Amino acid sequence: MKKCSQIISGITNTAWAILPSKMDEIMALLNSRITGEIDAEYQAARSSASNRGGAVAILPLYGVVSQKVNLMVQYSGGTSTEMFGQWFDEAMADSSISSIVLDVDSPGGSVYGIAELSRKIYNARGKKPIIAVANSLMASAAYWVASAADEIHVSPGGEVGSIGVIAVHVDRSGANEKAGIKVNYVTAGDYKAEGNPDEPLQDEALGYMQSRVNDYYSMFVSDVARNRKVSTSEVLSKFGQGRVVGADMAIKQGMADKKSSFEFVLRSTASRRS
Numbered sequence: 583m584k585k586c587s588q589i590i591s592g593i594t595n596t597a598w599a600i601l602p603s604k605m606d607e608i609m610a611l612l613n614s615r616i617t618g619e620i621d622a623e624y625q626a627a628r629s630s631a632s633n634r635g636g637a638v639a640i641l642p643l644y645g646v647v648s649q650k651v652n653l654m655v656q657y658s659g660g661t662s663t664e665m666f667g668q669w670f671d672e673a674m675a676d677s678s679i680s681s682i683v684l685d686v687d688s689p690g691g692s693v694y695g696i697a698e699l700s701r702k703i704y705n706a707r708g709k710k711p712i713i714a715v716a717n718s719l720m721a722s723a724a725y726w727v728a729s730a731a732d733e734i735h736v737s738p739g740g741e742v743g744s745i746g747v748i749a750v751h752v753d754r755s756g757a758n759e760k761a762g763i764k765v766n767y768v769t770a771g772d773y774k775a776e777g778n779p780d781e782p783l784q785d786e787a788l789g790y791m792q793s794r795v796n797d798y799y800s801m802f803v804s805d806v807a808r809n810r811k812v813s814t815s816e817v818l819s820k821f822g823q824g825r826v827v828g829a830d831m832a833i834k835q836g837m838a839d840k841k842s843s844f845e846f847v848l849r850s851t852a853s854r855r856s
Contacts, residue, residue: 637681639681641669642661642687643687645687645689649664649694663696666727670699684727686716693802697805700730704730704805704808713731713735716728719740722745722746729810734839736840742827743825743826743827744825746823749794751779822835
């Protein structure tokens with residue numbers, strides 16, 4: 583119970599690059615956990631970390647992306663940026679691996695560790711071919727990471743985008759009042775209890791939260807512009823403006839390069855390996 587409450591507190595004080603619908607799902611998941619109603623499907627262990635076929639390394643970027651392997655990954659499935667970075671480094675250092683394919687099916691996740699992982703992949707360009715495949719969803723933080731690959735392929739029914747940042751404040755003051763609960767915060771520091779969930783969000787706290795969201799959004803847009811070799815204004819005007827788009831639109835707008843199934847990408851990558 584205590585650990586889940588700590589996770590919810592962390593979620594509501596962190597900026598996320600994730601689909602809003604997935605954020606709602608995460609909140610519902612954790613709320614159900616607290617009341618003992620967690621679904622069995624969220625308790626299933628995640629599949630193996632990395633699969634390799636021939637000289638092609640396949641690195642899975644699945645589910646909610648977070649910086650560390652923690653309870654969020656355990657309960658809802660997902661990928662740690664730290665672990666994914668380790669897989670990537672190993673594949674780059676392995677002389678028997680000539681190409682890397684990022685198998686992406688993710689709605690995004692926390693902003694923490696994303697810019698660093700995106701830069702790691704971007705800096706590896708030119709050493710080995712790196713191909714990212716939206717198989718089938720490459721949204722928000724997942725797109726931030728995968729856009730650093732040399733090429734982005736989208737499965738025919740896939741979607742990419744959701745270039746945006748979201749933060750959530752939960753106001754439980756009304757529920758506390760109904761339950762007869764009064765919460766007092768004893769703090770040092772003017773803003774130590776700012777944005778707490780036991781009172782309505784004040785204008786000053788809202789402004790600060792918005793500024794942090796804006797900061798991460800600026801990082802996101804700048805990195806995508808660097809990765810896709812376009813201007814930031816082009817990302818802002820053409821890359822979905824927070825929406826996900828289908829394969830054809832993604833290619834038309836420059837968000838992706840080709841429409842291909844994951845199996846086709848593997849076959850073509852394997853056939854051209856050196």
